[in-house]
Structure formats: structure tokens, C-alpha cells
Amino acid sequence: MDPILEQRLHINRRQFFGKCATGIGTAALASLVSPDLFASMSDPMAPRAPHFAPKAKRVIYLFQSGAPSQLDLFDYKPQMAKMFDQDLPDSIRMGQRLTGMTSGQTRFPVAPSIFKFQQYGQGGAWISEVLPHLSSIADELCIIKTMHTEAINHDPAMTFFQTGFQIAGRPSMGAWVSYGLGSANQDLPAFVALSSRGSGRPSCQPLYDRLWGSGFLPTVYSGVKFRGEGDPVLYLSDPPGVDKTLRRKMLDDIAAINHQTHSEYQDPEIVTRIEQYELAYRMQSSVPELTDLSNESDATFEQYGPESRTRGTYAANCLLARRLAERGVRFIQLYHMGWDQHTTLPKELPGQARDVDQPTAALILDLKQRGMLEDTLIIWGGEFGRTIYSQGALTATDYGRDHHPKNFTIFMAGGGVKPGLVHGETDDFSYNIVKDPVDVFDLQATILNQLGLDHERLNFKYQGRYFRLTDVHGKVKHELLA
Numbered sequence: 001m002d003p004i005l006e007q008r009l010h011i012n013r014r015q016f017f018g019k020c021a022t023g024i025g026t027a028a029l030a031s032l033v034s035p036d037l038f039a040s041m042s043d044p045m046a047p048r049a050p051h052f053a054p055k056a057k058r059v060i061y062l063f064q065s066g067a068p069s070q071l072d073l074f075d076y077k078p079q080m081a082k083m084f085d086q087d088l089p090d091s092i093r094m095g096q097r098l099t100g101m102t103s104g105q106t107r108f109p110v111a112p113s114i115f116k117f118q119q120y121g122q123g124g125a126w127i128s129e130v131l132p133h134l135s136s137i138a139d140e141l142c143i144i145k146t147m148h149t150e151a152i153n154h155d156p157a158m159t160f161f162q163t164g165f166q167i168a169g170r171p172s173m174g175a176w177v178s179y180g181l182g183s184a185n186q187d188l189p190a191f192v193a194l195s196s197r198g199s200g201r202p203s204c205q206p207l208y209d210r211l212w213g214s215g216f217l218p219t220v221y222s223g224v225k226f227r228g229e230g231d232p233v234l235y236l237s238d239p240p241g242v243d244k245t246l247r248r249k250m251l252d253d254i255a256a257i258n259h260q261t262h263s264e265y266q267d268p269e270i271v272t273r274i275e276q277y278e279l280a281y282r283m284q285s286s287v288p289e290l291t292d293l294s295n296e297s298d299a300t301f302e303q304y305g306p307e308s309r310t311r312g313t314y315a316a317n318c319l320l321a322r323r324l325a326e327r328g329v330r331f332i333q334l335y336h337m338g339w340d341q342h343t344t345l346p347k348e349l350p351g352q353a354r355d356v357d358q359p360t361a362a363l364i365l366d367l368k369q370r371g372m373l374e375d376t377l378i379i380w381g382g383e384f385g386r387t388i389y390s391q392g393a394l395t396a397t398d399y400g401r402d403h404h405p406k407n408f409t410i411f412m413a414g415g416g417v418k419p420g421l422v423h424g425e426t427d428d429f430s431y432n433i434v435k436d437p438v439d440v441f442d443l444q445a446t447i448l449n450q451l452g453l454d455h456e457r458l459n460f461k462y463q464g465r466y467f468r469l470t471d472v473h474g475k476v477k478h479e480l481l482a
Helices: 003-009 013-019 021-033 035-042 078-083 132-136 154-163 173-181 244-265 268-291 298-304 314-326 345-369 440-450
Strands: 058-064 117-120 125-128 141-148 191-197 331-337 376-381 385-390 401-404 408-413 421-423 433-435 459-462 465-468
Touching (some): 058 154, 058 173, 117 132, 173 191, 173 440, 244 268, 298 314, 314 331, 345 376
Parallel strands (some): 058 331, 141 421
Antiparallel strands (some): 117 125, 376 408, 385 401, 459 465
16 A cells, blocks of 8 residues: 555544544543543653552562572482482372473482581571571571472573563563552663673573563563673663764654654554653663762672672672662662583582672672661572482482472562571472472562562553463462561
């Protein structure tokens, strides 16, 4: 069709009002009765009130991609030393599914952890020798030993934790929080994602932008990824030959065109485009100041560890997370890759643990010293756990572990959770949950609850029905809360 003719055939604004006078009048009346009803139409990122008084203002989610071994970090099983190289009893495995990596094994030999454990804090938490800094602040941690998930492979499991669904396409948790609460700083995104590569297995599972995407929510709620090299955000710098005045004029002209297009089509994605252009312009000033660590003291760098001066490392990202939190970013997602120890775990795990141990403890202590820990919720953990049996050959000094979704350990700190708590029990093989299970939906519901959001009320209508992060599941775990 001729594009000019096609444009003329589209209904214009006057025709729309003429044919829908009653509907427009109803909407106008509704806006008079409730002035806030359409506030988000003009500014989708405007701050919004939570459903109830929150305990936390922000979340820092330290996601350990690849699945840390609970058996070698937090879930101490001394009885397993007596069962070295014995087959895992069928009464324990009970026919539970295996991954393709171990389904062909003729044996499932028990591999006790080679690392030493000790009890710490008033709660008596058992923590591995590879985490000395976190051990020293055990009384700040709320350790959950009975997380479980439905997914057994990395990508579906990570997608499930982030979006509440194993198949890609739904909004991430940070996007839901941005949608529910808006932004507290108009010069920075409400939701920021950071990533780092670990020293354990640097070339393991990849990360995908959809993990911090908005799914079917308007794209204005997507997370913005900060990079570890070059411009912190893509296209943050003006191209050669373009100064601030020219860029401002260009954005104004583009905005005028977009506003005209929006008046014709009422597509919310056009508003998103306008908002993102403007945010990008404001970030040209706010982001360089944010990422400039030169004003941090030597004592701070010593607290976070030697790698905190190297941009893009986990330590530097933890320090950056604190600076983001100080500036009102609501949801900060750190991904640290390298935890996928299918083989040579005793060789790889200590370095991987060293990556995160001191910086994580430093972040918690730093926030506490600044009076921010009480309203900052920190979560640390991966997408599932690891098996007690060895994947591949087992020796006295070497073993690997396969994926294990039936139970694993995460911890939380700050944000109104109980400090010094060790929640739940697993069997002697760290294979099945014995007491107090917590599933992914429960964790998501609890995180939203601490932000003052009712997970059953935070919903969005899409394709004829209302969706929410927890779908039709999830219970707030009040026993984890202070």
C-alpha cells in the first residue's frame, strides 16, 4: 500500500474523540475522582507508594551464577567421611532425575567435602574454611539451608529465580520492583545489573540480557547493565563532533517527533523511548560521578579487598553497589560467574570463594557502618545446589559435583530479616529437605514483602489475564523476618 494513503487511513485524534466521547468523558471523570490514577501515564518512573510500610528501601542481589556447592560452603555433613566412595543409597536418591552429565554413570560414589568446617556466631552456623570473612560476621547472616527449585539445568534455573518462570519472556524481579515502586533517583536507573567473571571457572555459563529484562512490562522497567570496561553504559559518551548543545537540540527534536507519534498511536513504548533518551542524557553527568572511585578512602579499598580497585571485578562491583544504593537505586543485581564445578572442585572452589568472601562481608559491614543495612536487603546465592556424589572419577583429593535442585543454601542480610538465624535442615547426605523448606516463589514473595509490596497485588494484565512474579504460588516466610 502507498505509505501516504496508509497514513491517511489511520484514525486521527479528532476522529478518536468524536467516536469515543462517552469513554473519554468517563476517563476524565475518573481522573477527577482519583488524580493519581493516570499519573504513571505521564511519568512511568515516578515514585509510587508501596502497599504497606516497607522494612527495606532497596535490594542488592548477589547472584552466584553456576550454583555454589552447599556441601563445601555451608551444609556441613561430617557423617559423610565414613561413606567415602560408597554408592549413594537408592533410599536417598529415590529415583530423582539426573542431568545428562551423570545419568550414564554406573556408580554414584559419595564425595565428602575436603574442606574444614567450624561453628560461628551465636546461632552456631557451620561455615567452611574457604569463607573466613563471612564466618566472622555470621551473626549478621540469615542462612537458609533448605532452598529448592524445580529446574535442574542452569538457564531455566536462573530464569526461574529471576522471573518466576523457567521459560524466557517474563519480567525479571528488578523490573517488577521498578514497576511497583518507580524510581527514587531521576538521574539513575531504578534497576541496575552488574556482572563479573570468577576465578573458579571463568568460561562457564553465559549471562543473557533477558535476565534483567522487562518481559511483557513496558521496557522502561528493564534493568540497565553497567559494563566493566569502556563506557559504563553503552553509548554514554557523545560521538566525535557532537557537543552538549547539539545533543540537547537533537534530543528535543526527537522528543517532539515521538510526542507527535504518541498522540496519534498512544503506544506506551513511545513514552518509554522518550524517557530512556532523557535518562541517558542525565546519566552522562550522574554515571561518571558514580563510577569514579577516586574519592573512596584507602581504608575502604582495604576493606573490600585488593581487587576492589580493578573495575569489573566482583569486589569493585560490590563497592559500586554500595554507591548505587546510596544514590537511591532500588534494585541492584550482581552476577558472579564461575561456580559450575563439575570436575576438580577442590582446585577451583577456593579461588571462587576468595573472589566473593571478603567483598561480600565488606559490603554488609560497610552498609552497617553507614546506617544503611537495616533498610537494604542483601541476598547471596545461586540457582541450585550440588550433589553429594561425585561426577566422574573420585579420589581422596579430587571430585566434582553435578546439579542438585532438591536442596541448597543461600543467605540474606539486613532489610528486616533475622540476623544470626540458620533456617531448615537437610538429611545426612544434603540430598533431601528434612525440615522447613523454602521454594523460589517463597523467596520472591518475601523479598517483595520487605519492600512493602504484596506479591499477590503486584500484577500486570497481559494477553487477557493478570500476571505476577510469583504467578499463583508463594508465601511470605515470616519466620525469616525480624
